[in-house]
Amino acid sequence: MxxxxxxxxxxxxxxxxxxxxxxxxxxxxxxxxxxxxxxxxxxxxxxxxxxxxxxxxxxxxxxxxxxxxxxxxxxxxxxxxxxxxxxxxxxxxxxxxxxxxxxxxxxxxxxxxxxxxxxxxxxxxxxxxxxxxxxxxxxxxxxxxxxxxxxxxxxxxxxxxxxxxxxxxxxxxxxxxxxxxxxxxxxxxxxxLPPIHVSDPDREARHFWVMELASKNINWLKLLKLMMTTADVGITDISVKEEALPEKLRQFHILINPEKTQVEISDTPPRGAPFDEYLQYIEFHHEGESDGFILKEEDESRGTQVWIDSIFLALYALYHGALLIVDELDGSLHPTLLREFIHYFQDEEINTQGAQLIFTTHxxxxxxxxxxxxxxxxxxxxxxxxxxxxxxxxxxxxxxxxxxxxxxxxxQGVFGTIPITSPRGIAEALDALRAATTETEA
Structure with a gap:
């Protein structure tokens, strides 16, 4: 620890x-x-x-x-x-x-x-x-x-x-x-675990890793389903589908390393690896009138995707007893979900391996x-x-x-960490900008 x-x-x-x-x-x-x-x-x-x-x-x-x-x-x-x-x-x-x-x-x-x-x-x-x-x-x-x-x-x-x-x-x-x-x-x-940043350029790769791990491992898929129903985002079920890999992508090989949460894309397959012509992906079943509807994960809302990526890594940290660092954890998460997220690390029945969470937030x-x-x-x-x-x-x-x-x-500023703001001069500056714009147009 x-x-x-x-x-x-x-x-x-x-x-x-x-x-x-x-x-x-x-x-x-x-x-x-x-x-x-x-x-x-x-x-x-x-x-x-x-x-x-x-x-x-x-x-x-x-x-x-x-x-x-x-x-x-x-x-x-x-x-x-x-x-x-x-x-x-x-x-x-x-x-x-x-x-x-x-x-x-x-x-x-x-x-x-x-x-x-x-x-x-x-x-x-x-x-x-x-x-x-x-x-x-x-x-x-x-x-x-x-x-x-x-x-x-x-x-x-x-x-x-x-x-x-x-x-x-x-x-x-x-x-x-x-x-x-x-x-x-x-x-x-x-x-x-690799820290999570709001503007992290690896977010898409991390999201791909989450989806790949869930689609390949039935136990992680069950856990993902449980977390999505817990979040009450209207998802009632999750299923894995498979479709033929597009011809233009068949020359590439996607290598997944779940233990390191890394994704590598190579045009050379690892020695002895079978050539995979099919792509697995996850579908989300939503409640609604009649039989509801189904969305692929890329069609889900930004908030739902953030919850998937965040909570999945949290569960991964809890499973391994690892340290998870998240910058601006509250980004795109409802306050109730945020409380749920950080509660898991304090719950003695869930956090049995000494996992830790360090995060920044507003x-x-x-x-x-x-x-x-x-x-x-x-x-x-x-x-x-x-x-x-x-x-x-x-x-x-x-x-x-x-x-x-x-x-x-x-x-109230007791702890001295709130920003000190002042609107002084803003109205005058806006008026001057409007006046200058008017003169230019004239």
Whole structure:
């Protein structure tokens, strides 16, 4: 589970800022007897704030780190994308510190970069209440700790991969005998899904993956049907249909990797793969007079498609006990569906694997009593920008009372995160524009 994420000098966050997922009652490095990580780590974090306050900037690097770990030894641009300092501190390094738990070991991974590439990368592991150095790197020089348990040959192989734009994590994951603490790398691969962004150019590919997984796996199809009827969007049934692949597409082969939520299109089929001349797709049955009607998934409304793509990935995260990050979760979702969505991560009967949800939103109804607050107050954060510098503030720092209406107090500016607007001068500017237009036409 993700325990905390710290950024410093990244985009609008000039100073060190931490998103802490640990419960206030978690006062030790590891759970005590009769406790578990699941008991002590928060399942959700909701980040509120005005437009351009920095909400996206606190979650964006997690997705870039995820991709960089997978491919930085092949794609140097991934590490370069991580160095994005505040304009006032462009000569200072950018730093990320991620603490997380994987298979009962607590890890702390630190990465610092400047315009030349990686300045520092280090990993510490806590398996028995004591921090152990696994490796420490400065530029292209790396030292492995005595307790790293990485074979000497593997250490030499890792060292050969190191360059200013290649992470040690990326090199380590290619080693055949990586040692006991390789879980620090596996967490990023196994327990974190690619973040969802509103303007994500991969949305269509992700939607295709959802439809493909549901059409190929009857259990996921049943689950999708259940979620669509739960959403009360007028859908009564879902069925899979098959039709001949158009001739112009038969030269291409679509490769699905459900475990990585990736879709690849290739003109060369994988070795031994049968040629598929048929395309499966999903139809949605709607209620109505007589027998109702049927729509293909591409004919469904934008709101229905957003719900499909969002809830399916949420269920995927819940199934695998993974971390799901969503930017502007409230986009195209009704407040009731939004509450339903985030509730699943807190429901102990549904979330049995320690799945986590981090999301940004403008939906203040989540803070209101409708009839109760939808999210625990320890899971609420506010992003605020002053004089071009963002900061992240936990609601708990304001020490709200139990009887406080957080939604109302937010709108009153108590937490200082609402945009300050003024209509001054707008009427005059519009009049001047109309006058200028009139003169031009005349």
């Amino acid at each position: 993700l325990l905390s994420f710290t950024v410093e000098n990244y985009r609008s966050f000039a100073h060190e800022t931490t998103l802490d997922m640990q419960s206030p009652k978690f006062q030790t490095l590891r759970p005590r007897e009769n406790e578990s990580w699941n008991d002590l780590v928060l399942k959700r974090a909701a980040i509120f704030g005005a437009n351009a306050s920095g909400k996206t900037n606190i979650i964006k690097p997690l997705g870039i780190l995820h991709n960089a770990i997978a491919s930085s030894i092949r794609d140097e641009d991934l590490v370069k994308d991580l160095y994005d300092p505040h304009k006032l501190y462009k000569n200072n390094p950018t730093t990320f510190i991620t603490e997380y738990e994987y298979e009962d070991v607590r890890y702390r991974w630190t990465l610092a970069l400047d315009k030349t590439g990686i300045v520092e990368e280090s990993l510490y592991a806590n398996a028995k209440r004591i921090w152990q150095l696994i490796f420490e790197r400065e530029h292209d020089t790396i030292v492995f700790g005595s307790g790293a348990q990485i074979p000497n040959a593997a250490q030499e192989n890792i060292n050969q991969f190191l360059k200013p734009t290649a992470l040690c994590f990326s090199a380590w994951r290619t080693i055949k005998n990586p040692g006991r603490f390789i879980g620090a790398v596996y967490w990023w691969k196994d327990k974190m 939906d203040l109804t989540l803070l209101g009593n409708h009839p109760t607050e939808a999210i625990d107050r320890n899971e609420v954060w506010f992003a605020e920008k002053q004089q071009s510098i963002s900061e992240l503030i936990a609601l708990s720092e304001y020490s709200p009372r139990d009887n406080h209406n957080i939604e109302k107090r937010y709108l």
